[in-house]
Amino acid sequence: MRFTSERRLDDGVLEREFTLGEVPGLLWTPGSASAPLILMGHNGGLHKREARLVARARHYAAAYGFAVAAIDAPGHGERPRSAADERSRADLRRAMRAGEPVDDIVDGFIVPLVDKAVPEWRLTLDALLSLPGIGAPVGYSGMTAIGIRLAVVEPRVCAAAFFAGGFVPGALREEARRVGVPLLFLMQWDDEGNDRGRALELFDAFNSREKTLHANLGGHAGTPWFEVDDGARFFTRHLS
Amino acid sequence: MRFTSERRLDDGVLEREFTLGEVPGLLWTPGSASAPLILMGHNGGLHKREARLVARARHYAAAYGFAVAAIDAPGHGERPRSAADERSRADLRRAMRAGEPVDDIVDGFIVPLVDKAVPEWRLTLDALLSLPGIGAPVGYSGMTAIGIRLAVVEPRVCAAAFFAGGFVPGALREEARRVGVPLLFLMQWDDEGNDRGRALELFDAFNSREKTLHANLGGHAGTPWFEVDDGARFFTRHLS
Numbered sequence: 001m002r003f004t005s006e007r008r009l010d011d012g013v014l015e016r017e018f019t020l021g022e023v024p025g026l027l028w029t030p031g032s033a034s035a036p037l038i039l040m041g042h043n044g045g046l047h048k049r050e051a052r053l054v055a056r057a058r059h060y061a062a063a064y065g066f067a068v069a070a071i072d073a074p075g076h077g078e079r080p081r082s083a084a085d086e087r088s089r090a091d092l093r094r095a096m097r098a099g100e101p102v103d104d105i106v107d108g109f110i111v112p113l114v115d116k117a118v119p120e121w122r123l124t125l126d127a128l129l130s131l132p133g134i135g136a137p138v139g140y141s142g143m144t145a146i147g148i149r150l151a152v153v154e155p156r157v158c159a160a161a162f163f164a165g166g167f168v169p170g171a172l173r174e175e176a177r178r179v180g181v182p183l184l185f186l187m188q189w190d191d192e193g194n195d196r197g198r199a200l201e202l203f204d205a206f207n208s209r210e211k212t213l214h215a216n217l218g219g220h221a222g223t224p225w226f227e228v229d230d231g232a233r234f235f236t237r238h239l240s
Numbered sequence: 241m242r243f244t245s246e247r248r249l250d251d252g253v254l255e256r257e258f259t260l261g262e263v264p265g266l267l268w269t270p271g272s273a274s275a276p277l278i279l280m281g282h283n284g285g286l287h288k289r290e291a292r293l294v295a296r297a298r299h300y301a302a303a304y305g306f307a308v309a310a311i312d313a314p315g316h317g318e319r320p321r322s323a324a325d326e327r328s329r330a331d332l333r334r335a336m337r338a339g340e341p342v343d344d345i346v347d348g349f350i351v352p353l354v355d356k357a358v359p360e361w362r363l364t365l366d367a368l369l370s371l372p373g374i375g376a377p378v379g380y381s382g383m384t385a386i387g388i389r390l391a392v393v394e395p396r397v398c399a400a401a402f403f404a405g406g407f408v409p410g411a412l413r414e415e416a417r418r419v420g421v422p423l424l425f426l427m428q429w430d431d432e433g434n435d436r437g438r439a440l441e442l443f444d445a446f447n448s449r450e451k452t453l454h455a456n457l458g459g460h461a462g463t464p465w466f467e468v469d470d471g472a473r474f475f476t477r478h479l480s
Contacts, residue, residue: 189444189451189453203455204429208457209457210456210457210464211429211456212455212457212464213429213453213454213455213456214454215443215452215453215455216450216451216453217448217449217450217451217452224452226473226477230470233466233469237466
């Protein structure tokens with residue numbers, strides 16, 4: 001892991017850019033000597049510098065004392081897209097505009113993404129936990145598909161908060177039955193791109209003994225800010 | 241309103257019993273000079289002194305600075321039950337044991353209860369708001385059926401947290417469409433006495449622009465304690 005920049009923000013948080021092999025990432029750490037770690041996954045084509053992700057990450061570090069890391073998944077953010085990536089994205093956009101079923105496209109696009117992204121998250125986790133002041137236990141917050149696989153295969157992840165707003169292939173919906181960590185599942189009640197019934201089915205599928213659903217009125221991008229604090233308190237309960 | 245007892249609890253909260261006409265109640269107030277008021281409704285045959293209700297009320301007062309009031313609804317707690325009350329309760333128990341539909345019994349039992357209880361809550365509210373140190377805005381927390389009617393007819397109620405664990409007659413489900421205050425709707429995912437789909441339909445029916453659903457794994461009585469804090473923070477957002 002190589003740090004390529006660092007700056008101290010006015011809320012006292014240290015923001016550092018890093019690369020790990022070909023994976024670029026960002027790390028936010030609070031002033032405190034020791035901080036539990038949250039891995040923050042992001043959705044769709046979004047960048048690790050996406051404004052809402054950065055705002056959440058800084059708030060987690062400044063107000064709750066978490067270390068937070070985000071990386072660009074393969075084909076996302078700063079990373080090159082393959083011709084296959086571009087084709088899948090174009091197919092997905094076309095099918096959504098036409099109101100056609102997207103399940104096959106999602107399966108063909110997201111499953112390989114998860115297959116590549118999860119080992120990268122695990123290598124990132126190894127590197128982050130070797131830094132001074134960052135410690136297990138570890139939480140995952142963000143994109144559901146990557147989070148399901150990570151929660152199943154990575155024993156250091158002890159709690160997960162998923163946003164049910166992304167595409168979740170059938171294979172990952174099956175894997176959800178093997179997720180056992182405490183879970184906060186956040187959905188938008190009127191999400192224009194995601195079927196309400198399927199989101200509720202997915203919540204039902206998780207095997208976690210402690211799982212909580214939060215649903216708020218409004219569309220995909222309308223999650224209210226107070227859910228950021230609810231998420232942080234969920235992690236405080238489980239990672240402290 | 242006549243206070244009949246008072247004691248100072250070890251968390252600094254003042255607990256007072258009162259009567260208003262034939263209605264007995266409890267009031268918990270924090271040490272602070274001015275406190276927003278939460279009306280705490282309770283379910284089924286429960287008493288205003290029911291242990292979980294009292295624990296919630298004291299925590300709201302001690303940790304969040306709310307004044308909290310509970311009254312016994314007609315036929316509940318200390319109040320006499322009519323022969324009709326006794327018959328309805330017996331019918332309801334028998335139908336539930338036999339796995340028979342309970343909708344008609346619930347309609348015949350709960351609608352008259354709501355018709356009587358809501359005016360009592362409004363008179364109680366008049367009396368409470370005339371006390372020094374207790375002020376509007378006002379929140380309602382608890383039993384859904386009474387809370388729906390109260391939120392529709394009482395403009396001083398500015399936010400409501402409902403527990404979707406009680407019987408809600410069809411007429412009140414219709415009235416839910418006229419509830420417009422910010423809403424926190426709490427349900428147990430595996431509530432043995434309440435159908436999940438109907439609870440979700442009820443959440444959908446409310447007309448509030450801000451409404452949030454919290455669902456937790458487990459049966460009717462299994463609501464985790466952290467929801468008490470979530471509820472208090474909801475009221476802090478809306479009543480402060």
